[in-house]
Amino acid sequence: MTSEHHQAAAPAIPVHILSGFLGSGKTTLLMRVLEQYRAEGVRAAVIMNELGEVNLDGQLVGAQVPMQELLGGCICCSIRGDLGLALTRLVESEQPDVIVIESTGAANPLEIIDGVTETAMVARIELQSVTVVVDGPGLLELRRRGGASLRLMREQVRCATGLLVNKADRLDPERLVEVQQLVREWNPLAALVVTEHCQVEPGLFLRRGPVAPPRAAEPSAAEPPAGQAPIHPTHDHVMAHTHYFRAPVDSEAFEALLAGLPERVFRAKGIVTFRDTPSRFLFQYAFRESDFMRIDPQGEVHDVAVFIGEHFSREALIEQLEALERIAAAEGKS
Numbered sequence: 001m002t003s004e005h006h007q008a009a010a011p012a013i014p015v016h017i018l019s020g021f022l023g024s025g026k027t028t029l030l031m032r033v034l035e036q037y038r039a040e041g042v043r044a045a046v047i048m049n050e051l052g053e054v055n056l057d058g059q060l061v062g063a064q065v066p067m068q069e070l071l072g073g074c075i076c077c078s079i080r081g082d083l084g085l086a087l088t089r090l091v092e093s094e095q096p097d098v099i100v101i102e103s104t105g106a107a108n109p110l111e112i113i114d115g116v117t118e119t120a121m122v123a124r125i126e127l128q129s130v131t132v133v134v135d136g137p138g139l140l141e142l143r144r145r146g147g148a149s150l151r152l153m154r155e156q157v158r159c160a161t162g163l164l165v166n167k168a169d170r171l172d173p174e175r176l177v178e179v180q181q182l183v184r185e186w187n188p189l190a191a192l193v194v195t196e197h198c199q200v201e202p203g204l205f206l207r208r209g210p211v212a213p214p215r216a217a218e219p220s221a222a223e224p225p226a227g228q229a230p231i232h233p234t235h236d237h238v239m240a241h242t243h244y245f246r247a248p249v250d251s252e253a254f255e256a257l258l259a260g261l262p263e264r265v266f267r268a269k270g271i272v273t274f275r276d277t278p279s280r281f282l283f284q285y286a287f288r289e290s291d292f293m294r295i296d297p298q299g300e301v302h303d304v305a306v307f308i309g310e311h312f313s314r315e316a317l318i319e320q321l322e323a324l325e326r327i328a329a330a331e332g333k334s
């Protein structure tokens with residue numbers, strides 16, 4: 001029974017899930033949507049889930065937007081119970097007009113959909129959409145390599161009610177068509193737009209109002225086609241390493257470290273202080289592209305870097321990071 005049939009009951013709060021592979025542009029889209037909500041006077045609340053121990057993207061969300069953080073694990077498994085708790089807490093304390101859940105890029109959206117719908121039995125919420133941001137060049141790279149991450153990306157695409165094929169600026173027209181065809185093969189039903197930096201028309205995604213219920217496109221996840229590996233996504237293979245910097249580092253050496261990251265590290269982000277420039281930076285790295293943004297963090301925020309990828313050598317990375325700190329310390333003394 002819908003809420004209209006209950007004169008006394010307040011309408012359910014729409015919940016939108018924002019999913020997509022590591023570094024695809026979820027936070028970029030979230031910022032746009034929050035800006036839109038703000039302009040329209042819609043009170044939004046956000047749940048952010050990060051694999052690392054710190055929420056760097058949370059730095060970008062303004063203090064006026066109520067936010068619950070689920071850190072150090074993935075909502076679809078290790079901290080799934082926390083999702084229900086975070087949702088009920090937001091409903092009770094903030095009574096927002098809308099709730100957006102940004103999942104980790106490693107999450108299986110089916111599990112999150114389950115988590116939200118389970119909570120909807122006890123809290124006044126209603127799942128309205130699952131928007132998935134696809135990293136265009138990243139998808140082609142993963143397709144070349146195959147494996148568990150490709151299967152996870154496919155599962156995310158299958159669950160979507162809305163799809164953004166993002167980073168179109170980094171694809172030539174043929175490759176862009178290739179990505180669209182692949183995505184359409186996996187999910188023929190969802191609304192699909194091609195974007196650069198998640199620029200979508202206002203109102204296209206994460207809106208209030210009914211949408212088709214999320215469902216996995218055929219063939220179903222439970223029944224993989226004969227001869228194929230089961231497509232139950234697993235992200236046991238995805239690991240995160242969090243490094244807290246003990247000292248400012250040299251900017252060129254740091255950029256060289258990012259440029260030389262092994263292929264298996266898909267994603268890195270963090271806050272760094274460089275010894276050779278005056279301000280602090282939020283850095284982003286996804287599929288070999290890096291980006292630096294000057295920031296002035298509120299409160300006490302450590303310099304930290306989170307690296308996410310598939311079976312990479314944690315020891316080798318730690319050694320490189322420590323070498324960076326040692327060089328900076330030695331040069332500081334001389």
Ligand SMILES: Nc1nc2c(ncn2[C@@H]2O[C@H](COP(=O)(O)OP(=O)(O)OP(=O)(O)O)[C@@H](O)[C@H]2O)c(=O)[nH]1
Nearest residue numbers: 022023024025026027028105166167196197284291
């Ligand atoms: N070239 C290019 N870069 C983009 C585009 N969209 C986003 N980016 C960049 O990609 C990086 C990752 O973007 P985010 O929005 O943080 O991605 P995310 O999916 O939230 O990342 P995780 O939360 O770590 O999984 C940032 O440096 C963005 O500026 C795009 O269309 N083109």
